[in-house]
Amino acid sequence: KQWYQRRVRGVTVRMSPESESTVKHYKGVAVSPDTPRTELGTYWGYRVRLAESFSSVFTECPYKDGYDLTIGTSDKGDLVEETVFRHFRHVVVFLGGLQGLEPVIEADETLQEADPRTLFDYYLNTCPNQGSRTIRTEEALLITLASLRQPIALNGMRD
Numbered sequence: 001k002q003w004y005q006r007r008v009r010g011v012t013v014r015m016s017p018e019s020e021s022t023v024k025h026y027k028g029v030a031v032s033p034d035t036p037r038t039e040l041g042t043y044w045g046y047r048v049r050l051a052e053s054f055s056s057v058f059t060e061c062p063y064k065d066g067y068d069l070t071i072g073t074s075d076k077g078d079l080v081e082e083t084v085f086r087h088f089r090h091v092v093v094f095l096g097g098l099q100g101l102e103p104v105i106e107a108d109e110t111l112q113e114a115d116p117r118t119l120f121d122y123y124l125n126t127c128p129n130q131g132s133r134t135i136r137t138e139e140a141l142l143i144t145l146a147s148l149r150q151p152i153a154l155n156g157m158r159d
Contacts, residue, residue, distance in 0.1 A: 012036065012044070046145065054108040054119075057092060067092040072120035073144055074100050080124050080147045085155040093148065094120070095140050 012035060013028040036044040051057045061067055069088035073095050094101055101116045117123045126144040127135060135143070 053110070054094075054104050055110045057094075061090075061092075063090045066090070070094070070120045070122070071148070072096075072101055072116050072123045073126050073140070074116065074123060075125055075127070075130065076100070077123040077125040079128055080126055080151065083122055083124060083151070085122070085151040087155050091152065093144060095137055095144060097137070098134050 011030050012033045014031045014035065016027040016029075033044060036042040049057070049062075051060065058066060067090045069086070069091040071091065071093045073093065094104075096102070096104065102114070105111060105116055105119065106114055111119075113119060126147040127140065
């Protein structure tokens with residue numbers, strides 16, 4: 001199938017109705033990871049996409065009309081709690097490495113602007129008072145998604 005990739009860690013399975021509670025073995029069929037969202041309106045996790053450069057995130061966007069909300073994260077950003085999000089359909093969130101987003105942006109030769117604040121709709125500190133100089137990316141991802149959950153739920157996916 002098109003949606004199946006060799007390095008996928010999980011598989012989304014649509015369970016057969018007869019498998020609900022009375023059978024010894026459950027039956028189902030593998031479906032696209034988009035199925036719970038498109039058919040039920042259920043959140044089914046985030047997507048990670050590898051991009052060659054900062055600007056290629058936008059030029060190779062999988063959505064016809066692109067991302068209509070962009071969020072950059074940094075310890076220099078504004079507090080999430082003090083931010084009022086506008087409505088959107090497709091959001092992209094950028095997490096920086098050990099030195100933040102600045103080196104990623106500076107390495108993109110197609111960009112004229114180097115100030116991350118001007119490149120995002122929102123430039124947010126999703127982990128204020130973190131108590132350490134850096135946060136590992138896998139920790140920052142979960143912290144960021146948790147802190148953005150409510151504003152995204154309140155303002156996202158508008159037609």
